[in-house]
Amino acid sequence: MSEAVRPLSARLSSPGSAPPPAHTGGAMAVAASARFELDPAMRAAWEEAVARYPKRRAAVMELLHTVQDRLGFVPREAVAAIAGFLEIPDVAVFEVLTFYPMYRATPGGRHAVRVCHNIACDLMGARGLLRALRARFGVRPGETGGEGAFHLEAVECLAACGGAPVVDVDGEYHEGMTPEGLCEAVGRLLDGEAR
Amino acid sequence: MSAAPVNASLGGHPTYLLDRAALPGSERLAVAREGGAYRALEKALRGMKPAEVTEVVKASGLRGRGGAGFPTGLKWTFMPPPGDPRPRYFLLNADESEPGTFKDRVLLERDPHLVIEGLALASYAIGARTCYVYMRGEFRRPKRIFEAAIAEAREAGFLGKNLLGRGFDLEVVVHRGAGAYIAGEETGAMESIEGKPARPRPKPPFPAGFGLWGCPTTINNVETVANVPAIVERGSEWYRRIGTDKSPGNFLCGVSGRVNRPGVFELPLGTRVRAILEGPAGGVRGTLKAFYPGGSSTGILPAAHADVAMDHEALRAVGAMLGTGGITVLDDTACVVRASAVLARFYEHETCGQCSQCRLGCEWMRRLLDRIEGGAGRREDLDLLLDLGANMSGGKTICAFADGAAIPLVSAVRHFREEFEAHVREGRCPFPEDPGA
Ligand SMILES: Cc1cc2nc3c(=O)[nH]c(=O)nc-3n(C[C@H](O)[C@H](O)[C@H](O)COP(=O)(O)O)c2cc1C
Numbered sequence: 335m336s337e338a339v340r341p342l343s344a345r346l347s348s349p350g351s352a353p354p355p356a357h358t359g360g361a362m363a364v365a366a367s368a369r370f371e372l373d374p375a376m377r378a379a380w381e382e383a384v385a386r387y388p389k390r391r392a393a394v395m396e397l398l399h400t401v402q403d404r405l406g407f408v409p410r411e412a413v414a415a416i417a418g419f420l421e422i423p424d425v426a427v428f429e430v431l432t433f434y435p436m437y438r439a440t441p442g443g444r445h446a447v448r449v450c451h452n453i454a455c456d457l458m459g460a461r462g463l464l465r466a467l468r469a470r471f472g473v474r475p476g477e478t479g480g481e482g483a484f485h486l487e488a489v490e491c492l493a494a495c496g497g498a499p500v501v502d503v504d505g506e507y508h509e510g511m512t513p514e515g516l517c518e519a520v521g522r523l524l525d526g527e528a529r
Numbered sequence: 530m531s532a533a534p535v536n537a538s539l540g541g542h543p544t545y546l547l548d549r550a551a552l553p554g555s556e557r558l559a560v561a562r563e564g565g566a567y568r569a570l571e572k573a574l575r576g577m578k579p580a581e582v583t584e585v586v587k588a589s590g591l592r593g594r595g596g597a598g599f600p601t602g603l604k605w606t607f608m609p610p611p612g613d614p615r616p617r618y619f620l621l622n623a624d625e626s627e628p629g630t631f632k633d634r635v636l637l638e639r640d641p642h643l644v645i646e647g648l649a650l651a652s653y654a655i656g657a658r659t660c661y662v663y664m665r666g667e668f669r670r671p672k673r674i675f676e677a678a679i680a681e682a683r684e685a686g687f688l689g690k691n692l693l694g695r696g697f698d699l700e701v702v703v704h705r706g707a708g709a710y711i712a713g714e715e716t717g718a719m720e721s722i723e724g725k726p727a728r729p730r731p732k733p734p735f736p737a738g739f740g741l742w743g744c745p746t747t748i749n750n751v752e753t754v755a756n757v758p759a760i761v762e763r764g765s766e767w768y769r770r771i772g773t774d775k776s777p778g779n780f781l782c783g784v785s786g787r788v789n790r791p792g793v794f795e796l797p798l799g800t801r802v803r804a805i806l807e808g809p810a811g812g813v814r815g816t817l818k819a820f821y822p823g824g825s826s827t828g829i830l831p832a833a834h835a836d837v838a839m840d841h842e843a844l845r846a847v848g849a850m851l852g853t854g855g856i857t858v859l860d861d862t863a864c865v866v867r868a869s870a871v872l873a874r875f876y877e878h879e880t881c882g883q884c885s886q887c888r889l890g891c892e893w894m895r896r897l898l899d900r901i902e903g904g905a906g907r908r909e910d911l912d913l914l915l916d917l918g919a920n921m922s923g924g925k926t927i928c929a930f931a932d933g934a935a936i937p938l939v940s941a942v943r944h945f946r947e948e949f950e951a952h953v954r955e956g957r958c959p960f961p962e963d964p965g966a
Pocket residue numbers: 592593594595596597598599601622623624625626627710711712713714715716748749750751753754928929930933
């Protein structure tokens with residue numbers, strides 16, 4: 335799990351009082367406000383991304399990914415930073431952020447558990463996986479469990495149907511998942527945090 | 530790593546797509562070269578003009594493996610003549626998001642050099658000096674492996690400046706998608722690479738004349754280009770001896786759902802579904818009830834059609850399509866209404882919303898199917914579903930998404946009407962919550 339959704343970095347702090355609620359799937363996400371600084375490492379990644387295309391704007395998806403890979407979501411201030419960097423209006427970044435389902439405009443959990451519930455996985459037990467997570471952790475798709483430790487999502491076909499049912503944990507696929515195996519894997523995420 | 534097997538072919542037919550995929554370390558250049566990687570690229574760069582590469586691919590009869598089965602060589606000839614001053618692009622479609630499809634990922638992870646060699650040949654043929662690879666955002670592992678392979682290929686002179694000293698330059702850029710199925714549609718992918726929502730463009734203009742940034746662009750699927758090295762190396766006559774007359778070559782057949790040995794198998798086009806299910810896929814768990822022959826958008830067929838051949842013509846003759854060649858199997862404990870509802874939810878989630886037939890049609894479809902599956906359906910709902918399907922199909926929309934969403938629904942009602950009626954009559958789903966139970 336080398337490319338885990340990393341914990342919110344120390345550099346990220348919410349200005350107001352309570353952090354905004356996790357995105358629960360239904361309502362349109364409102365970009366969470368948070369201090370975002372473009373550090374040299376990320377600036378270098380952004381420069382490199384821009385150089386791959388004939389037009390700056392084309393790098394917007396990669397820039398959004400770099401922010402989300404680091405913070406777990408894309409705060410409002412990062413949207414403005416990306417827009418400034420690419421010399422496009424904020425709304426041109428925002429519409430990309432909200433069009434593509436993988437991006438988050440609000441914090442999720444510190445880990446991401448994504449259970450495929452498309453056709454092959456449905457036929458091979460995806461519902462049993464979701465039932466087990468609900469029974470064991472009280473979490474339904476779209477909710478965050480373990481005091482913010484993990485965000486559960488039911489997602490569409492992951493192109494791993496031969497290994498159904500499939501679960502993507504922090505960007506790594508786990509195929510042939512059983513309810514027990516998944517609960518153990520999620521349990522390990524929580525244990526890892528407790529330590 | 531995939532839990533499912535690859536390359537359990539039927540035996541007795543030539544293979545060239547997964548030969549290296551089963552070797553340990555197959556993603557590394559040294560192993561791939563030992564298995565023959567880049568021989569075709571050397572042959573082309575040293576002795577063939579770009580038009581000759583296009584010619585042999587055209588003569589081979591290769592048809593696209595991304596879903597529509599368009600003749601590949603013919604597509605390449607649509608590019609403007611070499612005098613056109615604009616940059617030319619090759620776009621490799623690695624978005625692989627059609628439900629039931631999982632073969633491009635196997636190639637990207639297990640034999641990335643076959644894909645790179647194929648995209649280099651395609652780029653050479655059409656005169657592109659930049660190839661964008663549209664890779665779905667979830668493919669973190671394939672991206673890692675593929676980018677490492679690009680670096681190795683570059684180091685060895687198979688990519689980059691002045692390939693093999695023959696004056697041809699080629700850069701490959703991987704563009705990460707972010708979870709939208711519609712970004713796999715050809716012009717959706719182009720919008721997405723340009724940094725916009727992946728809303729497909731009205732056609733014409735077609736990509737060959739007006740693609741990425743308004744420049745000539747050819748787009749092909751990963752598996753399509755993986756066929757090209759063998760064609761260039763061994764010739765079109767050799768290739769045409771595999772498969773059927775109108776659908777030549779091998780294809781990667783992903784089998785998923787209720788079978789004993791799901792996996793990706795390299796088989797000649799024209800292989801019968803029953804032979805695939807009973808052979809490499811290890812048999813159906815329980816009794817075969819139905820199958821989606823080539824991804825969800827190709828529709829559902831009842832078991833009575835299990836002797837159909839997996840090729841464009843045979844599947845069209847029974848009202849289905851070859852699509853991406855991914856077979857998803859339902860046994861007799863699985864519910865067709867539920868399968869349809871699962872897919873309707875997928876299409877509702879993925880429609881880009883530009884065309885009202887599609888945006889509203891997908892939502893209605895999902896609501897009606899949820900209602901029937903949930904036991905609150907009415908008799909009239911079945912005809913309403915068919916009416917809805919008719920209003921979504923037949924090229925009324927900007928792209929083929931709406932047709933693809935309607936086909937599984939309409940075919941399900943057509944072939945399994947009594948199952949839908951049983952749901953309405955009994956006021957509940959008569960099948961177990963967990964298939965196989
Ligand atoms: C809604 C929709 C989604 C598609 N998704 C993909 C995809 O994920 N991968 C792909 O190769 N082709 C996909 N296609 C087909 C492409 O539009 C295009 O036909 C294909 O990439 C061309 O390659 P080929 O000629 O090599 O088959 C999709 C088409 C539609 C309408």
